[in-house]
Every structure is written in C-alpha cells, then in structure tokens.
Amino acid sequence: MNLLLLGSGGREHALAWKLSESPLLNRLYIAPGNAGTAAVGTNVPIGATDFDALKTFSLDHGIDMIVVGPEAPLVEGVYDFFHGDEETRHIRVIGPSKEGAMLEGSKDFAKNFMVRHQIPTARFLTVSSETIEEGYAFIDSLPSPYVLKADGLAAGKGVLIVDDADNAKRQLGEMLDGQFGEASRRVVIEEFLSGVECSVFVLTDGKSYKILPVAKDYKRIGEGDSGLNTGGMGAVSPVPFADADFMEKVRTRIVEPTVNGLREEGIPYKGFIFLGLIKVGEDPKVIEYNARMGDPETQAVIPLVQSDLLDLMVGVATETLGERSLVIDSRHAVAVVMASGGYPGSYETGKPIDGLGEVSESLVFHAGTKEVDGGVVTSGGRVLAVTSLGATMGEALEASYRNIEKIRFEKRYFRRDIGKDIKEAYGTY
Numbered sequence: 001m002n003l004l005l006l007g008s009g010g011r012e013h014a015l016a017w018k019l020s021e022s023p024l025l026n027r028l029y030i031a032p033g034n035a036g037t038a039a040v041g042t043n044v045p046i047g048a049t050d051f052d053a054l055k056t057f058s059l060d061h062g063i064d065m066i067v068v069g070p071e072a073p074l075v076e077g078v079y080d081f082f083h084g085d086e087e088t089r090h091i092r093v094i095g096p097s098k099e100g101a102m103l104e105g106s107k108d109f110a111k112n113f114m115v116r117h118q119i120p121t122a123r124f125l126t127v128s129s130e131t132i133e134e135g136y137a138f139i140d141s142l143p144s145p146y147v148l149k150a151d152g153l154a155a156g157k158g159v160l161i162v163d164d165a166d167n168a169k170r171q172l173g174e175m176l177d178g179q180f181g182e183a184s185r186r187v188v189i190e191e192f193l194s195g196v197e198c199s200v201f202v203l204t205d206g207k208s209y210k211i212l213p214v215a216k217d218y219k220r221i222g223e224g225d226s227g228l229n230t231g232g233m234g235a236v237s238p239v240p241f242a243d244a245d246f247m248e249k250v251r252t253r254i255v256e257p258t259v260n261g262l263r264e265e266g267i268p269y270k271g272f273i274f275l276g277l278i279k280v281g282e283d284p285k286v287i288e289y290n291a292r293m294g295d296p297e298t299q300a301v302i303p304l305v306q307s308d309l310l311d312l313m314v315g316v317a318t319e320t321l322g323e324r325s326l327v328i329d330s331r332h333a334v335a336v337v338m339a340s341g342g343y344p345g346s347y348e349t350g351k352p353i354d355g356l357g358e359v360s361e362s363l364v365f366h367a368g369t370k371e372v373d374g375g376v377v378t379s380g381g382r383v384l385a386v387t388s389l390g391a392t393m394g395e396a397l398e399a400s401y402r403n404i405e406k407i408r409f410e411k412r413y414f415r416r417d418i419g420k421d422i423k424e425a426y427g428t429y
C-alpha cells in the first residue's frame with residue numbers, strides 16, 4: 001500500500017516510524033513532515049490542509065490511504081473532501097468526517113453529544129452575547145472555581161479557570177467580545193471537576209473499537225506543573241490510577257456510548273478518538289474529546305503497540321477492526337520532550353542539534369526539526385521527544401534522561417520531573 005501521512009510533529013514521526021515497519025507498506029509519504037519523518041519515509045512539501053494539492057499528489061503517486069495526524073485537516077473536512085470526490089473516493093482516509101471532528105472543533109457540540117448519550121461530563125451552559133445574563137446566573141449557581149471554554153479551536157489556549165465569580169463574569173464578557181477571535185463567540189461555562197487526568201485513545205471503524213494504552217500528559221512548561229500550558233512536555237504510559245475497574249467504567253460508560261452514539265446519529269467516524277478524562281472519586285468523566293491522537297502521548301503509546309498498525313488501519317477502513325487483535329507490550333513507556341528555551345513564549349530556531357547519533361536504548365521522535373546542509377537544526381518550540389521502554393516507569397525514565405544528556409542544542413529545555421508525581425504516590429511503578 002502507498003500511504004500519505006498528514007502532519008509534521010512528534011506524533012506524526014511516531015506514527016510514521018510505526019507504519020514504516022509494516023509488511024503491508026510499499027511507499028510512505030509525509031506532508032509536510034520533519035527531519036525525523038524523512039528518515040522513515042519521503043517528505044512532501046505540501047501543507048496538511050492544502051486539500052487540492054494533496055489530491056493531485058495522491059492521484060499522481062497512487063496513494064491508497066491517508067492517515068491524518070493533526071486536527072486542522074479533520075475539522076476542515078479532509079475526510080469529506082476525499083470521499084465526496086469521484087476521483088479520490090477509493091482513497092481511504094483514517095480520521096473522522098467533518099461532523100465527527102466537531103467533537104473536537106466545537107465544545108458545545110461535544111457537550112450536547114454527551115448529554116444525548118448520557119456520557120458523564122461536567123455540568124455546563126453554552127452562552128453567546130445575546131444570552132450573557134443567563135451565563136452570569138449560571139456562574140452564580142456554581143461553586144468556585146469556574147471553567148470558561150471557547151467553543152471553537154483556540155490553539156490549546158481557549159480554556160480559563162477563574163477563582164472569583166466577578167472575574168469569571170468579566171472574563172466571560174471578554175471572551176464573547178472576541179478574546180479568542182471567532183472561537184470564543186460562544187463560550188461553554190462548566191462546573192469545575194477535581195481529580196487526576198489521563199488520556200485514553202480509541203481506534204474505531206465506526207462499529208467496533210480498540211482501546212490503546214492509557215497515558216498521562218504533563219502539560220505545563222515548569223516543573224511541579226507550574227507555568228504556562230504547552231502542547232505537552234512529556235507523557236507516561238500506562239498510568240497506575242487507570243486500573244482495570246476504572247477502565248471497565250471508561251469502556252461501558254464512555255467508549256461504547258461514544259462509538260454507538262456516532263453510529264446512531266449517522267456520523268462517519270473511522271479513526272482515533274482521544275478522550276481527555278478526569279477521575280472524580282472512582283468515576284471517569286470526560287473533560288474533552290479530540291478527533292486525533294495526542295502529542296506527546298503518541299510518542300509513548302505507539303511504541304507499546306506490538307500489532308501491525310497499518311493492518312489495524314486497514315481494519316478501520318474496511319470496517320473489519322473487530323476481526324483483528326491489538327497486542328500491547330507489557331512494559332512501561334515514557335516520552336520526555338526537549339524544547340527550545342522560551343517556549344511556549346517566543347524562542348529562537350535554527351540551532352544545530354548534536355549528539356543524535358550517540359543515543360542508544362531510546363527512540364528519538366522529531367517535532368520541530370529540519371534538515372539543513374546534511375545536519376539537523378531546530379525549527380519549532382517542541383523539538384524532540386526522547387522515548388524509552390522499561391520494566392518499570394522508573395527504568396524507562398532513567399533511560400530517557402540518560403540519553404537526553406547526549407543531545408545538545410543551544411538553550412535546550414526539558415522538564416526533569418516527568419513521572420515524579422506517580423513515583424511519589426505509587427513508589428516503584
């Protein structure tokens with residue numbers, strides 16, 4: 001099979017690396033890719049949302065399947081574009097339809113979907129400028145703190161947690177006035193939930209599903225979960241608090257009603273569903289849906305998948321996923337992100353990266369890198385993820401931190417406390 005993978009981050013390098021091992025694969029192209037994906041396939045200089053150029057490329061290169069990494073092409077309708085066009089209908093797209101991607105693209109859509117299918121989530125009210133008074137009354141009815149979410153995509157910045165009711169009302173006004181552009185013309189006000197969070201990834205063909213290993217993401221830039229939110233500074237998988245009892249609740253209360261709900265509503269969904277969950281007491285609740293895999297969770301989770309990922313994707317495309325098995329490595333995986341100093345604020349790029357060849361016993365997934373004159377230089381905020389597997393999470397962490405020391409670039413930054421909260425709470429894990 002000839003595959004075209006869309007995206008250019010660490011998630012896409014991990015997917016490309018795994019797909020490149022499949023005996024079913026003939027050619028692997030990545031649009032646009034990075035210096036890491038270039039080592040396992042062929043990068044193509046086309047943006048992931050340039051559908052016309054992707055179509056021309058796909059027809060010229062006999063592409064059989066498109067695997068979508070990031071949310072933007074999904075929310076913009078890449079599935080519908082290829083499946084709705086006679087010339088490209090035969091090309092299978094792994095990812096939801098535009099309507100399915102609204103689970104990520106509109107928080108209001110996602111919340112109402114959960115209400116329709118009795119999927120546990122925080123109480124909420126969606127407001128616009130016309131209904132701001134109702135928003136004020138809802139804030140007054142809730143205990144502090146208050147959660148305000150821009151309805152649309154806001155580059156991961158659209159969620160505010162505010163302690164004081166008056167501030168929450170003021171913030172609500174600013175959001176509705178366009179603080180996050182069009183994305184916050186509608187705002188979802190939510191009850192605050194307290195608990196530990198984890199990321200659960202589901203692969204579905206619209207009928208059956210497979211649940212991948214659970215991950216925990218470290219979102220803040222600073223150690224001890226301080227400072228600004230980032231895309232994610234590290235991930236570990238599995239996580240101890242997502243035990244068998246909890247996962248059975250996740251499966252019956254969340255995964256099944258989600259997959260069945262999409263099918264009952266006639267929403268085509270053949271791809272990954274990312275459940276951002278919070279464990280409240282012993283019960284899972286949905287904080288958010290995403291229509292894709294997480295980054296950097298993918299860099300920890302995908303190396304634990306022993307089955308042929310491309311074969312599973314063929315199962316997704318042909319609605320025969322239920323006939324396939326998902327075999328998972330029993331070890332622990334961690335991914336530690338190396339970033340450019342200054343990220344998630346401003347940072348410099350073009351810094352030469354040394355020592356990649358010295359890495360042993362870890363996998364290095366590239367995110368913000370590019371090749372210049374035969375060398376690799378930084379080209380983004382998150383630069384690399386160093387992934388290791390180990391008999392325990394502690395062993396995997398030791399390997400990643402040992403190898404990080406070998407990789408050098410000016411003003412590199414990484415968190416030294418990935419997994420520390422779990423070690424403190426659970427000891428050797």
Ligand code: AMP
Binds near residue numbers: 122149192197287288
């Ligand atoms: P989201 O973009 O929806 O994942 O929200 C970003 C982060 O805000 C989440 O990872 C949570 O840490 C936090 N968050 C979102 N919704 C809630 C909620 N209802 N209660 C508590 N924390 C929340």
Ligand code: GLY
Binds near residue numbers: 294295297
């Ligand atoms: N790491 C969280 C995300 O990919 O959205």
